[in-house]
Amino acid sequence: MHELSIAQSLLDIIVDESQRHRLGRVDKVRLRIGELAAVVPESLRFCFDLVSRDTVAGGAVIEIETVAVAARCDKCDLSFEVKERVFQCPQCGEPVFEMLGGRELEVVNIEGETGGEDG
Amino acid sequence: MAEIKVPVVRNILQANERLASENRRRFDEAGIFVINLMSSPGAGKTSLLEKTIETLAGRMGIAVIEGDLQSSRDAERIQKKGVQAVQINTEGGCHLDGNMIQIAMDSIDLSGVDLLIIENVGNLVCPAEFNLGEHEKITMLSVAEGDDKPVKYPLMFQICSVLLVNKIDLLPYTDCDVEKIRQTSRQLNPGGLVFEISCRTGEGFEPWLSWIENKVGEHRKNRSGAAPHADKS
Numbered sequence: 001m002h003e004l005s006i007a008q009s010l011l012d013i014i015v016d017e018s019q020r021h022r023l024g025r026v027d028k029v030r031l032r033i034g035e036l037a038a039v040v041p042e043s044l045r046f047c048f049d050l051v052s053r054d055t056v057a058g059g060a061v062i063e064i065e066t067v068a069v070a071a072r073c074d075k076c077d078l079s080f081e082v083k084e085r086v087f088q089c090p091q092c093g094e095p096v097f098e099m100l101g102g103r104e105l106e107v108v109n110i111e112g113e114t115g116g117e118d119g
Numbered sequence: 120m121a122e123i124k125v126p127v128v129r130n131i132l133q134a135n136e137r138l139a140s141e142n143r144r145r146f147d148e149a150g151i152f153v154i155n156l157m158s159s160p161g162a163g164k165t166s167l168l169e170k171t172i173e174t175l176a177g178r179m180g181i182a183v184i185e186g187d188l189q190s191s192r193d194a195e196r197i198q199k200k201g202v203q204a205v206q207i208n209t210e211g212g213c214h215l216d217g218n219m220i221q222i223a224m225d226s227i228d229l230s231g232v233d234l235l236i237i238e239n240v241g242n243l244v245c246p247a248e249f250n251l252g253e254h255e256k257i258t259m260l261s262v263a264e265g266d267d268k269p270v271k272y273p274l275m276f277q278i279c280s281v282l283l284v285n286k287i288d289l290l291p292y293t294d295c296d297v298e299k300i301r302q303t304s305r306q307l308n309p310g311g312l313v314f315e316i317s318c319r320t321g322e323g324f325e326p327w328l329s330w331i332e333n334k335v336g337e338h339r340k341n342r343s344g345a346a347p348h349a350d351k352s
Contacts, residue, residue: 002245021125038244038274086306095309107127115120
C-alpha cells in the first residue's frame with residue numbers, strides 16, 4: 001500500500017513539470033519500473049487515479065515499461081540480465097555484487113496539451 | 120493549444136531521497152552509526168533491540184526510533200532498558216520515510232549517541248523502497264515464517280547488509296530449512312551476511328554484536344577526525 005505515497009510523489013513531479021512546460025492538461029505519463037522494485041502496477045494506477053482527481057493529470061493514462069534486472073561481473077567485465085534473481089556471472093559462475101538496473105522507479109516523459117491554466 | 124511530449128526522467132522517490140541524504144549528512148557529522156531494521160510483524164525486532172541494548176548499553180550510547188502504525192508500546196519497552204526511544208506512529212502508513220525520521224530526530228539528544236537503531240514498521244514489502252539516511256539495512260526473518268520468504272519478497276533480502284534469522288530455538292518445531300534461506304538470500308545478495316540467532320535464548324548473538332561494535336568504531340573514528348573542525352564553527 002506504499003503505492004499511495006509513490007502515487008503522490010509521482011503527481012508532485014507531474015504537476016511541477018506541467019507548470020514548467022505550461023501544460024494545461026496531462027494525458028499520458030510514461031514510467032520505467034524495475035522488476036525488483038516493490039511496486040504493483042495495478043495498485044499504483046489505482047492510487048494515481050485517486051490522488052490525481054481534479055488535478056492537471058486527472059484521467060491521465062499511466063504507461064509502464066518494465067526494466068529487467070541487470071548486473072555486471074567485474075572479473076569478466078560482462079553485463080548481463082539476472083535470471084531467476086540469481087546474482088551470479090553466467091560466464092565465470094562467481095557471485096556478482098554490482099547491480100546495473102532493476103530497481104527503477106522513474107518518470108520518463110509526460111504527454112499533454114499546452115495552453116490553459118491548471119484547473 | 121498543442122499536443123506535446125515532455126521528457127522528464129526523474130526518480131519518483133527523489134523527494135524522499137533528498138531527505139534521506141540530509142539525514143545521512145546529519146548522522147555523519149555526529150559520527151553516529153545508523154541501522155534501519157526491517158522485518159514482518161512479529162519476527163522479533165523489538166526483542167532483538169532489548170537483547171542488543173542489554174549487552175551494548177554499557178559500551179556505547181544508544182538511541183532508538185520506533186515505527187509502528189499505532190501505540191507507543193515498543194518505545195516504552197525500549198525506554199525500560201535505559202536508552203532514549205522515540206515513537207513514530209504512522210497512523211496506518213505501512214513504512215517510515217525520510218521526513219518522519221527528520222521530525223523524530225528533533226526529539227533525540229544526539230550528543231553521546233554512537234548507535235541509532237530505527238525499527239521500521241513490520242512489513243516485508245514497503246519499507247524496502249524508502250531510504251531513511253541509514254548506513255546499513257538489516258532484515259530479520261523468523262524461522263516460523265518459512266524458508267520461502269527471500270524468494271517471495273526479493274527486494275527486502277536483496278538490499279540488506281545483514282540478514283538475521285531469528286527464533287532458531289524453534290527450529291525443531293518447524294519445517295524451516297535455514298540452509299535454504301542462506302542459499303536463496305546468497306543468490307539475491309552475495310555480499311550480505313547471515314547470522315542465526317535466538318532473541319529468547321541469546322544463542323548466536325556474538326557475531327551480530329561484534330559486527331555492530333566494529334561499525335560503531337568505524338563511524339566514531341570519522342567523528343573524532345571531523346570534531347576539531349566542527350568545534351571551530
